[in-house]
Amino acid sequence: MPLISSRWLAAASLALAALAPARPRYGETLRVQMSAVIQTPDPAEWPADPVEAAAKARLISMVFEPLVKLDDSGRPQPALAISWRQDNGGRRWQFRLRPGVKFHDGTPLTAAVAAAALGARGYSTVGTGETISIQSEKPLPDLPRELAQPRNAIVNRTPEGALAGTGPFRLADWTRARRAALAAFEDYWSGRAYLDAVEIAMNRPPREQMLDIELGRADLVEIPIAEHRRAQQRNLRLWTSNPSELMAILFERNRPTVQDARLREILGLAVDRGAMHAALLQRLGEPTGALLPQWISGHAFLFAPARDLARARQLLPTGQTPLQLACEATDPLARLIADRIALNAREAGLTVRVVTTAAEPDLRLVRLPVTSANAVEALEALGQAHELSGEPTPESLYRTERRLLAEQWIVPLFHVPVIFGLSPRLRNWMPSRSGAWKLEDVWLSLAEKP
Amino acid sequence: MRFLISLVLFFSIASGQSLEEAARELARKIHVAIPSGTAIALTTRTLATNQAEARRLRPIMEKSLRGLGARFENPAGAEVAVTISENAAGPLLAVEIRRGEETTAVFARYRRDTERAAEPPAMTIERRLLLRQPEQILDAASAGEVLLVLEPDRVVIHRRGAARQALAIPAILPRPRDLRGQLLLNGAGFTAHVPGLKCAGTTDGGPLACEPGDHEWPLGNGARATFVPNRNYFDGALVLDAAPSRKVEPFYSAVAGPQWILTGLDGQARIYNRDWEPLGTVSGTGSEIAGIEGRCGSYVLTTRNETFIQALESIDGRLDPAAAPLDLAAPVTALSSAAVAITHDRTAGVYAAYQLTLACSR
Numbered sequence: 001m002p003l004i005s006s007r008w009l010a011a012a013s014l015a016l017a018a019l020a021p022a023r024p025r026y027g028e029t030l031r032v033q034m035s036a037v038i039q040t041p042d043p044a045e046w047p048a049d050p051v052e053a054a055a056k057a058r059l060i061s062m063v064f065e066p067l068v069k070l071d072d073s074g075r076p077q078p079a080l081a082i083s084w085r086q087d088n089g090g091r092r093w094q095f096r097l098r099p100g101v102k103f104h105d106g107t108p109l110t111a112a113v114a115a116a117a118l119g120a121r122g123y124s125t126v127g128t129g130e131t132i133s134i135q136s137e138k139p140l141p142d143l144p145r146e147l148a149q150p151r152n153a154i155v156n157r158t159p160e161g162a163l164a165g166t167g168p169f170r171l172a173d174w175t176r177a178r179r180a181a182l183a184a185f186e187d188y189w190s191g192r193a194y195l196d197a198v199e200i201a202m203n204r205p206p207r208e209q210m211l212d213i214e215l216g217r218a219d220l221v222e223i224p225i226a227e228h229r230r231a232q233q234r235n236l237r238l239w240t241s242n243p244s245e246l247m248a249i250l251f252e253r254n255r256p257t258v259q260d261a262r263l264r265e266i267l268g269l270a271v272d273r274g275a276m277h278a279a280l281l282q283r284l285g286e287p288t289g290a291l292l293p294q295w296i297s298g299h300a301f302l303f304a305p306a307r308d309l310a311r312a313r314q315l316l317p318t319g320q321t322p323l324q325l326a327c328e329a330t331d332p333l334a335r336l337i338a339d340r341i342a343l344n345a346r347e348a349g350l351t352v353r354v355v356t357t358a359a360e361p362d363l364r365l366v367r368l369p370v371t372s373a374n375a376v377e378a379l380e381a382l383g384q385a386h387e388l389s390g391e392p393t394p395e396s397l398y399r400t401e402r403r404l405l406a407e408q409w410i411v412p413l414f415h416v417p418v419i420f421g422l423s424p425r426l427r428n429w430m431p432s433r434s435g436a437w438k439l440e441d442v443w444l445s446l447a448e449k450p
Numbered sequence: 451m452r453f454l455i456s457l458v459l460f461f462s463i464a465s466g467q468s469l470e471e472a473a474r475e476l477a478r479k480i481h482v483a484i485p486s487g488t489a490i491a492l493t494t495r496t497l498a499t500n501q502a503e504a505r506r507l508r509p510i511m512e513k514s515l516r517g518l519g520a521r522f523e524n525p526a527g528a529e530v531a532v533t534i535s536e537n538a539a540g541p542l543l544a545v546e547i548r549r550g551e552e553t554t555a556v557f558a559r560y561r562r563d564t565e566r567a568a569e570p571p572a573m574t575i576e577r578r579l580l581l582r583q584p585e586q587i588l589d590a591a592s593a594g595e596v597l598l599v600l601e602p603d604r605v606v607i608h609r610r611g612a613a614r615q616a617l618a619i620p621a622i623l624p625r626p627r628d629l630r631g632q633l634l635l636n637g638a639g640f641t642a643h644v645p646g647l648k649c650a651g652t653t654d655g656g657p658l659a660c661e662p663g664d665h666e667w668p669l670g671n672g673a674r675a676t677f678v679p680n681r682n683y684f685d686g687a688l689v690l691d692a693a694p695s696r697k698v699e700p701f702y703s704a705v706a707g708p709q710w711i712l713t714g715l716d717g718q719a720r721i722y723n724r725d726w727e728p729l730g731t732v733s734g735t736g737s738e739i740a741g742i743e744g745r746c747g748s749y750v751l752t753t754r755n756e757t758f759i760q761a762l763e764s765i766d767g768r769l770d771p772a773a774a775p776l777d778l779a780a781p782v783t784a785l786s787s788a789a790v791a792i793t794h795d796r797t798a799g800v801y802a803a804y805q806l807t808l809a810c811s812r
Binding site for chain 2: 023024025026071072073074075077099100186187188190191192193194294295296297298299301302373374375393394395398430433440441
């Protein structure tokens with residue numbers, strides 16, 4: 001026998017039991033709660049509300065799949081298409097379908113069905129054999145990224161109006177704006193999910209979600225940032241995403257009261273992000289002057305915001321009309337931040353009134369989900385029209401963001417994470433860096449504690 | 451996609467721009483952005499926790515800029531702030547150039563060397579990279595100049611100095627999500643098992659003959675067990691060449707050696723002697739277990755803490771650690787009976803196969 005003696009042996013012996021990974025366990029129902037309300041699972045009916053859109057993207061990506069998906073670095077990867085190529089300067093694209101894929105209703109995925117699904121989304125498509133061709137008069141350099149959006153998922157619609165996808169879960173039941181029940185799709189092309197089912201309760205107040213996970217009545221809930229410290233104190237199991245939501249002040253371009261660029265600049269200079277980050281956000285996320293979070297662009301630190309009250313006061317015009325800042329009435333954190341913004345504005349000599357209901361506010365405090373690691377798509381999700389396409393260089397991305405921020409119609413404040421509370425028995429929780437779920441990989445253990 | 455395959459057969463390759471190359475690229479971009487002859491004030495910093503890169507960066511930047519004729523003098527006409535940053539695609543060097551009121555930025559991506567050195571204790575687990583590729587690897591086996599790789603849909607034969615050959619495996623659906631497979635080399639022939647399918651072929655690339663059905667998978671020492679395709683475990687019914695068949699608890703994997711060790715669905719490893727008399731039960735070994743034999747003796751390999759391989763010694767119905775764990779730097783997805791470990795780096799999207807051996811002394 002070889003000579004084996006070292007200090008690590010003792011430590012390794014102690015660690016053996018706790019650290020050895022086990023194979024996944026099949027079965028059980030995952031109980032999920034969310035505060036958002038999703039009206040319909042149909043990818044073709046995409047909500048304008050960014051919060052509902054983000055929740056819907058998380059949910060329906062388990063049911064409906066697009067031809068192409070984006071990886072954690074935002075690069076297009078094969079999904080229902082296994083390869084693609086373009087010619088004629090991006091005016092014609094060909095996507096080769098993955099063989100052997102079935103819809104939840106048993107229908108095979110064919111080029112004709114996929115072409116019809118994308119045709120209904122406004123694309124000019126032809127499906128022949130295993131290939132879908134998409135043509136356009138204008139070049140479509142970004143088509144794979146565009147097709148990766150959940151709204152462009154491939155749906156098989158029956159004449160009766162039923163929707164079938166190809167994802168790891170099928171829709172078992174849908175109660176509008178209240179509840180969704182998903183069941184594992186046994187014939188999923190990438191392997192059956194470990195879970196048998198997923199139950200999703202919508203419109204659940206954050207406090208009730210926290211209570212339910214504490215009492216073992218839920219497996220996956222959302223934790224608002226304002227409740228993060230309390231959740232930690234209660235020893236809840238938490239998962240925090242990369243910063244994936246932008247809190248920002250958005251000026252209403254059609255309001256005459258904010259046409260003076262100096263007013264917008266004053267507010268940007270007056271806001272004390274550091275104090276708000278420490279006191280209100282419990283130091284979660286990052287104060288920012290950038291649209292894209294640092295982890296996506298790598299250059300957000302170059303937009304580091306600096307408070308400059310003296311300069312703000314210098315810019316103050318005479319006879320300023322009080323501005324109305326609207327914030328979401330159901331979001332207590334937003335209300336607190338809006339009040340601080342009003343206070344900071346007053347310090348610069350600007351009058352800002354916080355309202356929760358206003359027909360025509362001058363500016364709004366918004367929370368915009370960053371739903372993709374792809375910089376181009378993330379800018380679109382933030383509602384920022386831009387000229388970027390394909391895979392931009394770091395320089396072109398930087399210049400675009402600088403240009404979008406130059407007129408200060410949007411004043412970024414914070415990039416904040418999304419936080420989920422997880423039950424002790426939930427295993428293999430590996431969402432994307434931006435917080436997108438991958439529930440097909442999740443399983444539930446028998447043990448009460450991890 | 452197939453053309454993306456980066457084969458690393460018995461040696462590893464580096465790809466992507468290094469920090470040094472990125473710094474030289476940046477120096478060229480800075481040189482273009484600043485009028486010739488402008489004095490520069492250079493600062494470097496890192497947003498990462500690793501300060502070593504920042505210390506390496508400054509002299510490289512200075513040398514590269516000097517090579518392009520830059521002067522570092524006071525007062526400076528341009529402030530050049532180099533920051534080691536990171537974005538979704540990986541590490542990034544970001545440079546902010548300030549000249550009076552004018553600010554511009556230039557960038558360069560690079561690849562970080564993440565290889566870590568292992569400590570050298572008395573007995574060590576050693577690894578040899580067989581293959582690294584974006585396609586999923588279920589198992590791999592090597593002999594001489596031939597490397598066989600089992601993927602979900604094919605067996606790929608790599609032979610030094612020859613084009614690789616891919617033999618398609620028919621698709622059997624539904625598959626378990628954590629797909630498993632077994633590849634056994636036997637001289638010039640091989641057998642591949644995937645759930646619901648058994649295939650036989652030859653290493654010279656002859657046709658692959660596949661039969662569907664719930665086949666018995668060989669465990670070693672003349673024992674076989676039936677694999678349950680949709681639940682990814684063996685049902686516990688053992689067929690033994692030299693003894694009557696017997697039934698044990700369902701299990702995930704087995705080691706056939708001087709003793710039998712089976713990892714159960716309940717997280718317990720059960721140890722039996724040659725006559726299948728129980729010797730003991732050990733908690734927390736995980737699901738993956740494989741035997742390894744060599745000059746050091748017979749040991750058991752298990753996974754630990756996701757990315758580590760641990761060697762254990764079976765003593766009196768216990769499993770005691772026998773060597774320092776080996777960090778494969780990516781989650782281990784499979785351990786085969788031929789002591790091959792498969793890893794999956796989810797961030798990089800790369801699978802790797804390593805041949806593991808034990809070294810008794812150095």
